[in-house]
Amino acid sequence: MSLISVLDYASVLVFAITGALVASRAQLDLVGFAFIACLTALGGGTLRDLLLDRNPIFWIENPAYLGAAAFASLIVFFTAHLLESRYRTLIWLDSFALAVAVAAGAGVALSLDQSPTIVVLMGMITGCMGGLMRDVVVGEVPLVLKQGELYVTAAFTGAATAVILRMFIDDDAIALFAGACVTWILRAGSLYFGWNLPVYKSRPPRV
DSSP, X not given: OOHHHHHHHHHHHHHHHHHHHHHHHXXXXXXXXXXXXXXXXXXXHHHHHHHTTOSSOHHHHOTHHHHHHHHHHHHHHHHGGGOSXXXXXXXXXXXXXXXXXXXXXXXXXXXXXXXXXXXXXXXXXXXXXXXXXXXXXXXXXXXXXXXXXXXXXXXXHHHHHHHHHHHHOSXXXXXXXXXXXXXXXXXXXXXXXXXXXXXXXXXXXXX
């Protein structure tokens, strides 16, 4: 199994669990669990493959990704009630999924010899879009847009780290691992220590 396949499987599984946890908070049925889990797990990678004209799309070429996401939703359906705080579990699992998915997206773009800009964008899209779709569909404020939190910024910095390292070392695995670590450290720091970006504050209009 290739490095990109491993990263895709890891991000699919963890994002599927976060999708199912969101479904549990919305009190959906089993079909709703599977739908939200698959949308979350496969959404970012699908958009990535469409933009890169990668044919076939990764989960169509290998339906095992879809099966893994559906299986994860089934497990969460029967175990979510055991968690003390589903939201806290959700945001921390999401931070891990973000880091892995950013590496997966950047890795696919690197394997296709895309430019540094496209590699960074594909890492961001793969990491952010599945969670954005998940939250929008269930009517929650997307984690991507939480006021002042480092999410897209973490994805951008992690993908950029992978690109920069790849310029100096001839090893995709090391570059992508470093990118994933940077992504997770920034996102985890935002959650745990409150690291954030300045937010816009309106001022009275000038007369």
